[in-house]
Amino acid sequence: MTSDSSNTSPTLSVGDQDAELEQRLSDELDSFNIAATGVGDRGSFSIKVTDEAGELVGGLAAWTWGGLCGIDMVWVRADSRQDGWGSRILLAAEAEARRRGCDRIAVSSFTFQAPGFYQRHGYVETGRTRGIPGGNEDVHMFKSLAV
Template sequence: MTTDDRPGPTLTTGGSDSELNGRLTEELIAFNTAATGAVDRSEFSVKVTDEAGELVGGLTAWTWGGLCGIELLWVREDSRQDGWGGRILRAAEAEALRRGCDRVAVSSFTFQAPGFYERHGYAETGRTLGIPGGHADVHLFKRLTGEG
């Protein structure tokens, strides 16, 4: 941990800080609400468990102002060929529609699943370079129609 020793406010660098993360989230939500007028931010998840109660896969997402943002989607390796990724994604899209969203945004590293999202109707909107191993973070977007 390092601290700036000058008088006045204290600048501290350290490890993960859940209290700071919570406060920053609150402050940014307030700022974003003031800037856009959208006040309907919420979070949701989709989870699949097996017969033993073990996690097969899941998704976490948020909704805000008609946009759904997928944060994480993961499926256990031994279940990846069973169609769970698509079922989880479709369930999340249905929940987003139920919550009044008409669009979804997600990003996926090039070594993860951008092709999976493209097969499900997402279009690439850009890339962030510099991911370790020469990879990129692929940004994808989809308009929801309520069909299918």
């Protein structure tokens, strides 16, 4: 008996995080987005702060595409949160976004995290997603980087 691939049913599987799958999905979505928009300048960057012992003080992970920078994650170690590292990291991210040609930046922060921090840095709330555990919300914010 011969196998006819047109009669083969796809298989759905659920499992733990799959780095190879995530890379493939990212590549496929990038291709789709480039075809749909003609914009193909997607990139990513990170900012890292370490102390004298080489231990992580804080950092940021972000992406850029089509003049927009999206901040995925920002974290500062509890004992360093009053030392201005959050502001220095955020300002460095904004400078890097501008260097990469971005004129706007977006971020979201749960209400129990730091939406006020971003708002003090000129970010404007654009919406909220309800249903975060503990009765919290995800606050979506935006800032123009145009000079």
